[in-house]
Amino acid sequence: MTERDIPETGYDAGLAVRRAVMSDEFVDRALDRTRGTDSAALQEHVTATVWGGVWTRPGLERRDRSLLNIGMLIALRAHEELEGHVRGALTNGLTRTEITEAVIHSSGYCGAPAALSAMKVVQRVLDAELGPLDS
Numbered sequence: 001m002t003e004r005d006i007p008e009t010g011y012d013a014g015l016a017v018r019r020a021v022m023s024d025e026f027v028d029r030a031l032d033r034t035r036g037t038d039s040a041a042l043q044e045h046v047t048a049t050v051w052g053g054v055w056t057r058p059g060l061e062r063r064d065r066s067l068l069n070i071g072m073l074i075a076l077r078a079h080e081e082l083e084g085h086v087r088g089a090l091t092n093g094l095t096r097t098e099i100t101e102a103v104i105h106s107s108g109y110c111g112a113p114a115a116l117s118a119m120k121v122v123q124r125v126l127d128a129e130l131g132p133l134d135s
Helices: 008-022 024-034 039-054 062-076 079-091 096-110 112-130
Strands: none
Touching: 008 024, 008 039, 008 062, 008 079, 024 039, 062 079, 062 096, 062 112, 079 096, 079 112, 096 112
């Protein structure tokens, strides 16, 4: 499947939302990294169905979706995805405190090891994007 095989509306809408949340640079890197490989079809599918079909639905604001994603990615221990989605959460208006509280909250449901591991990723992103927390 290629980009032209995907219904334009879902892919185009998904690409626009994905770029708005994750940044042009992030999306370009993901698409370029897989272009010409078997993985390209998955990138196109995720753009059309997740970003175009789920993120464009009414009922939740983008910041709410970002908060949910943080919790789910912690539960899945999907650290590579978590890093990008923490940046996206900042773009979508979540604060440093809200993101940190989401990790703390997840410790009760996902376990301390999952939360501690995730916090390493979150801390790296927060420090890079916002600078170190002032004591």
